[in-house]
Amino acid sequence: MSAIAVAHFPSADGYARPPLPTPESWLAVLPMLRLAALRCRAHRRIDPWQACSFLSPATPLESYVDGVLLLLEDGLGRRPVFHAPAAAENSFDESWLLRLLERQIAGDAASVEMLLRSRIRPAELRRMGFLLRGLAERLAALQ
Known part of the structure; x- marks a missing residue:
């Protein structure tokens, strides 16, 4: 997979903002x-707690992708x-997940929280x- 390109957006209030992935850079992430x-879809169903327990800082990107999905x-x-x-167009679920990853990489905790709470059951x-942070860290490392 190619590295994610970043765009530096000027800040209206003069404060530095973290670089955000450009929409074009997500074209490499979405097919993955x-x-x-x-x-x-072909995997057998596993307990989510069990899946999370196998992950560590050394776990590769693909394991976090699978865990999130x-x-x-x-x-x-x-x-x-x-x-x-x-496919040329995105589903709502795909767009939501890409936006969630983008906000996580940007360090926008409030938006991540709002996006998660808007669609994910409280128990999950x-x-x-946890899985999203691990995935975002690995995607950001590709920059």
């Missing part, structure tokens, strides 16, 4: 998420909609936050 979603179905209470890897918030 879509392929992982296809792969996760496997937990997403439990968190939403339904199977998320992911299009084919080469903590695990989803």
Whole structure:
């Protein structure tokens, strides 16, 4: 996967803002998420606590992608909609997940909290936050 490009947006109030991924840079992330979603459909169902216990700081990007996607179905209470890897348009679930990752990488905790609470069941918030932070850290390291 290629590195995520960043854009530096000027601040109206003069304070430095963290660089945000440009929309074009997510074009590399979205197909990876879509392929992982296809792969996760074939996985056997595992307990989310068990899945989180296998993760560590040395865990690769793909494991966090799989963890987020496997937990997403439990968190939403339904199977998320992911299009084919080469599809031209995004589903609402895909756009929401990309925005969530973007805000996590930008360090915007308030937006991350709002986005998670708007769609994820309360019982899954903590695990989803943990997995999301791990995934965002690994995506940010690709920059």
